[in-house]
Amino acid sequence: MGVREAVTSRSGADGSRALRWRWRTATIAAGWAFPADWALAEVDDVCRAVLGEGDPCRELYRLGGARAEAGAGLAETLLDLAALHAVLAQPPGSTGVVPADVDAIPARMLRSTALGWGDVMSRQAASCSADDPLSGLATPAYLRTRLREVYAEARALGRQEHVLVLVSLDLSRTSGWSRVVAMTLLADALREVFDAGETVASIGPSVACVLLRRDRHLARAVANLRVLTADRLAVDPHVAPTGPVGVRLEELPPTCEDAAALIARLGRSEH
Template sequence: MGETEVGAGARGSVVRRARELRAPWGRRSGERGWIPSEDWWTPSVDAVCEAYTTGTDLTEPCTRLGEARARSGVEVGRALADLDAFGEVVGWEHVPLALVRALAEGWVEGGRGRDTCQDPLTGLANEAYLRTRVRELYRSAEETVPAAFDHHLVVVALDPTLDPWRRAARLIVLGHELNRFFTRGESVCLASRARIAVVARDEPALRTEIDELRSGIGWEHGAAVWSVPLPATHREASALLDGLGRPPCEE
């Protein structure tokens, strides 16, 4: 067996052991109130797990974890509680102070210049922006013309049972491809960690585009594609967005 094969095997063993640690950590955080659970995973979670399983210094991975939590809009107390859940899983009586400090410093750094309209993992406009965009349409409908009623939400939904890493990777690729697909000023937004919603004007071309999405990008990534017209009132639209952001098991 060559050196390359040995290296690949060792790397595979590290990844496997890290995943075995990641799963109970995620469950413990969920038990301690991390809702929705699908928003918990980030690449920095894997960095922490891999560092622990290889005996590497955890300071830098914890800093990265804090930065990622801040960029996602997670409060520092919630981020620290998540780190404490990790400590319980690996059997620490207390999380080392150096790691608490590293996460907190990362959280402060990650919060500086944070773009509150962009999801840090996928680069898509986030759910807050989606809600703002829809609200603006209804305000326009009240003041000038019925703009909201001329729009649809095009939903692209991944299988929520996918491994979080695979789902995140597909979301990143889907976001890139959808931004290239929609070229008439549509808003491509992350509705949840398994769904992308596109605010699009109801035009004759839209129906053809949805068919193309189903047979093309959607089929390639195992994603369902459908469209929903925006309802008559903003209250109903808010309820619709609530449903899109809710984990499927709760619907």
């Protein structure tokens, strides 16, 4: 009896949680760079699907797409899939590091996940939408455009007048639509506090940021954001496990290229 049968023998929810925990452990051990962004609603769907009797390819396709939307590359996405496959193939009671071998992934699993990832990347390249469809915040692509404009302005002025306000939620204890609801509530608070032309963008599954000009009202706006976000999250009991919102100022680096790299890193490394 393998891990699949061992965890299936538990109750449905317990078995899914056990598989999820072992999968995450194996993925991080294999080199997943940003543990905070691993947990997605689609992960839970895949766990339920592989423990059931049906074909999990549809759920794997959606997971591949969700990984692409969260900023994971194809190699990283397939490494995660390899970790899942390795965990499922382990005998019950096994301990230690589970080796993730991409070359060992069954063709159907590999194809479904890669197609999901590729289809999302193709749509993103074709549409280049300026707004995130769920939160309504600006996309990372639009933020990069604004950064180029800000740096051009700074060169003309001889000084940098803009700063980033980084806002993050710890969604590690939430799953499914609770994560979406939490980020939607955060987006509402951001738009209410920063409503004078600032660029408010989603840069990761649990991270947003504001690009704005530094002025004497900045400290008050940050304090208001902390209070308002806490109030919004407290209204919905399903998002209570998100914990306190993290808000901090982030200085812009010397070049626009450095700023783009900073945004990409912050979007995946924050809780």
